[in-house]
Amino acid sequence: MKHRGSLRVLHALKSAGPQTAEALGRKLGMTAVGARQHLARLLEEELVEAVDQSEGVGRPKRIWSLTEAGHARFPDNHAGLTLELITAIRKTGGEAMLDSVIGAREKAALSTYRRALDGAASLKEKVKRLARIRSEEGYMATTAPGGEGVLLLIENHCPICVAAKACQGFCRSELALFREALGRDVSVERDEHIVAGARRCVYRISAR
Structure with a gap:
């Protein structure tokens, strides 16, 4: 993974926990579409995963979080x-x-x-x-x-x-x-x- 934006998304999920693409976009100063593009790239590398959470009326929210491989990108020192x-x-x-x-x-x-x-x-x-x-x-x-x-x-x-x-x-x-x-x-x-x-x-x- 070489894209700097994807690294920022990975770091945001590590530091703040599971969240939506919209929330990630606001936190990182990018659009929700841009955040989804980075998440799609991370998903291909099996570094993130998503679950859809229903909150009553309306479409479910897609919540993104790190996989075990994603957490492993923040290594245990030595x-x-x-x-x-x-x-x-x-x-x-x-x-x-x-x-x-x-x-x-x-x-x-x-x-x-x-x-x-x-x-x-x-x-x-x-x-x-x-x-x-x-x-x-x-x-x-x-x-x-x-x-x-x-x-x-x-x-x-x-x-x-x-x-x-x-x-x-x-x-x-x-x-x-x-x-x-x-x-x-x-x-x-x-x-x-x-x-x-x-x-x-x-x-x-x-x-x-």
């Missing part, structure tokens, strides 16, 4: 090497050694995150900064209001998904990392989880 290292650490020192390695990774990340969040005037600003860090790390992170004082940290991609599936300690560590970085007066809970089959990871963040 997946093969990471999996080999996890296996080697387990064979050498068991789960205890693996937990120690994950803990050291968490400690190093915590130092970086705390420096980045230092001086933020509000929890909202902290979460925005956290999303920016996570995006730089490949998580395609955004923020959104969650209602009643809740902020959502949304990660549309997991660049360590293979490692996380092989070792749940990575996911536990990341949740602990967010809690430590944001402070003890902040509640952080994970509502959606890519490793559990969700399209994205979503964290609910609020002041205690």
Whole structure:
């Protein structure tokens, strides 16, 4: 796939989830016809799929989403090497050694995150900064209001998904990392989880 417009459509479906051609067109500054042309090209490559959803009176809406092959276009960083290292650490020192390695990774990340969040005037600003860090790390992170004082940290991609599936300690560590970085007066809970089959990871963040 070499067409830049098709790449933009693929990225929009990854970052915002299933949507119509009309919605894609508005988001990307192109016509619905143009969006459909790109979707047709992606469909030929088996990177997208569509379902028709009826909403009462009128024609059903065609909702487009990524296939497994489409999601695979956003690769897991160094997946093969990471999996080999996890296996080697387990064979050498068991789960205890693996937990120690994950803990050291968490400690190093915590130092970086705390420096980045230092001086933020509000929890909202902290979460925005956290999303920016996570995006730089490949998580395609955004923020959104969650209602009643809740902020959502949304990660549309997991660049360590293979490692996380092989070792749940990575996911536990990341949740602990967010809690430590944001402070003890902040509640952080994970509502959606890519490793559990969700399209994205979503964290609910609020002041205690």
